[in-house]
Amino acid sequence: MIQFILFLSLCFLTFSILVTIFRLIKGPTAPERVQALDVIGIYLIAGVAIYSVLIRSTAFFEVILLIGILSFIGTIAFARFIERGVVIERKQSD
Amino acid sequence: MKGLNDVILRTATKVVVVIILAFSIHLFVSGHHNPGGGFIGGLAFVAAIVLLFLVSDIEKVRNNIAVDFKNVTALGVLISVFTGVGGMIGGKPFLNQVFGSVNLPIFGETGMATGVLFDVGVALAVIGASLTIIISIGEDR
Numbered sequence: 647m648i649q650f651i652l653f654l655s656l657c658f659l660t661f662s663i664l665v666t667i668f669r670l671i672k673g674p675t676a677p678e679r680v681q682a683l684d685v686i687g688i689y690l691i692a693g694v695a696i697y698s699v700l701i702r703s704t705a706f707f708e709v710i711l712l713i714g715i716l717s718f719i720g721t722i723a724f725a726r727f728i729e730r731g732v733v734i735e736r737k738q739s740d
Numbered sequence: 741m742k743g744l745n746d747v748i749l750r751t752a753t754k755v756v757v758v759i760i761l762a763f764s765i766h767l768f769v770s771g772h773h774n775p776g777g778g779f780i781g782g783l784a785f786v787a788a789i790v791l792l793f794l795v796s797d798i799e800k801v802r803n804n805i806a807v808d809f810k811n812v813t814a815l816g817v818l819i820s821v822f823t824g825v826g827g828m829i830g831g832k833p834f835l836n837q838v839f840g841s842v843n844l845p846i847f848g849e850t851g852m853a854t855g856v857l858f859d860v861g862v863a864l865a866v867i868g869a870s871l872t873i874i875i876s877i878g879e880d881r
Contacts, residue, residue, distance in 0.1 A: 708767060708775050712784065715760055719791055726794060734878035735797040
């Protein structure tokens with residue numbers, strides 16, 4: 647029973663990622679696309695966690711932490727690009 | 741560009757960078773039997789440096805890390821190739837690895853493999869190449 651529920655939630659996560667990819671492609675402005683990318687990262691984390699419960703293994707916990715770190719840095723970089731127009735400053739003005 | 745307030749990002753980075761660096765070392769050490777190894781450990785290290793680039797600027801980080809990253813790439817590839825050639829000296833194939841058990845003073849009986857040296861080279865090559873690419877792109881206007 648629990649395995650069926652986990653499998654069903656994996657299917658729903660896949661469907662959610664597909665819907666979010668639609669927003670990623672169609673989204674009229676840049677902030678919506680950035681938010682869609684962040685949400686896809688969270689869905690991937692949830693998928694890996696549910697899969698770890700499904701196969702009763704702790705081997706993929708580093709993957710969760712790594713996806714979280716990369717999604718965090720990517721979101722910061724995109725936010726800085728939208729806010730200032732440049733991602734990495736060569737020399738700070740202040 | 742002045743007047744933008746990013747106190748939260750600067751304060752969070754001081755903690756998060758340490759966590760990412762420790763996690764990269766954990767990923768590097770836990771290779772061979774778990775997810776990890778030289779490549780992904782080097783990429784996590786690069787992620788920490790990129791976070792420092794984002795909250796600060798390139799000049800400040802380059803002044804504090806006084807290493808030319810192109811030399812790091814060359815050193816890493818050199819270590820990897822010499823580790824691979826080391827197997828050919830004993831008549832074994834290229835990239836042959838030896839696994840042995842060494843009695844260390846504190847840790848006791850510890851298994852050590854020469855593949856770790858190869859992973860050190862891979863990690864250095866990945867760190868140098870990625871940071872060279874990021875700095876080259878970031879400095880271009």
